[in-house]
Amino acid sequence: MKTAPLSIALALAATGTQAAPSAQDASDAAAQAATRYAQAVSCTEDEIPPERVATLRPYRDDAAREHARYAVVWHGDLGCRGGSGSDRARLAIVVVGTGDSFVVDPGASSPAVRLEMPVRWVETIRALGPERLRVEGLAHAPGDAACCPSRRRSFTLQRQPGGQWTTLGRVTETAADSPDGGAPAR
Known part of the structure; x- marks a missing residue:
């Protein structure tokens, strides 16, 4: 009978939550x-660097899992139309799915949601809260x-x-050729 509490504790630990x-x-x-x-x-x-991923709501533990959300900016040509003006910054909202899989919520992501993005190329994003992002990027000047x-x-x-942004x-706005600026390597 002394092993019963230990067996129960081990069984509870085996069914416990996974580490995030x-x-x-x-x-x-x-x-x-x-x-x-x-x-798809x-x-x-586009290879998405860490600078274009922002944690809107972190996945810290199993209790926070279903609320975890990540904003990711990617660049692409929706529908593959081609041409020099078709590649744009887009937004994907990533959530945690079953088995700790990370999946895009298509209803909360481009092209389903409108994204007001006054730049052509996004360099960095960071979360300012669960519904707000700070974005830095590059826009066209006359003659670019x-x-x-x-x-x-x-x-x-x-x-x-x-759901629109x-x-x-x-x-x-500053010139990209200022001491703190410069176009990204593509």
Whole structure:
């Protein structure tokens, strides 16, 4: 009978919750899910760097799992239309699915939701809360070629009740060739 409490404790431990992935592993998994999604709905060779993944709601433990959300910006040509103006910044919202899989919520992601993105190329995003993102990227100045935007912009995106993302407040702009600027390697 002395082994009964130990057996019960071991049984409870075996059915307990799994440990959540580290923040870096979760970010990597979100980027991988967004990459698969982007490749399914667009023409893209975009490799999503960690700078374009933001944790809106972290996956810290099993209780937070169903609420975990990650915003991932990817660049692609929806529908593979081709041409120099068809590649744009898009947004994927990644959630945690069954078995700790990370999957894109297509109803909360581009192209299903409207995304107000006043830049051509996004360099970094970071979460300012569960419904707000700070975005830094490059926009075209007069005379810029389609491949090479030269104006650095930063702005805040706010998720609206219908799921659309709109620019909140002021868009700040500097030249990309300023000491703190420069076009991204593509």
